[in-house]
Amino acid sequence: MDMLAIIIIVIATISAIGFKIYLFKRIRRWMDQDLIKVLAEGDADKKIFLTQMHLQLISAKTPRNKLHEALTEHAKHYSTTLK
Secondary structure (H helix, E strand, O other), X not given: OOXXXXXXXXXXXXXXXXXXXXXXXXXXXHHHHHHHHHHXXXXXXXXXXXXXXXXXXXXXXXXXXXXXXXXHHHHHHHHHHHO
């Protein structure tokens, strides 16, 4: 193989990996927003509250596998305390 073929393969591979990472992060963001939407149950104030809690959990570096549980607990807390 000549040098041009190797460069093309490297660039294509790096582009594919970059696109996969971008798509993975985008899908996770969509899943989080869908979860917030479901937990809010059509209540706009609750959705805002859960979005803020989500941002706090992300900034606190909550593990991904605990994020769903934490948002569910915040949704329960909102419905019993803040309403």
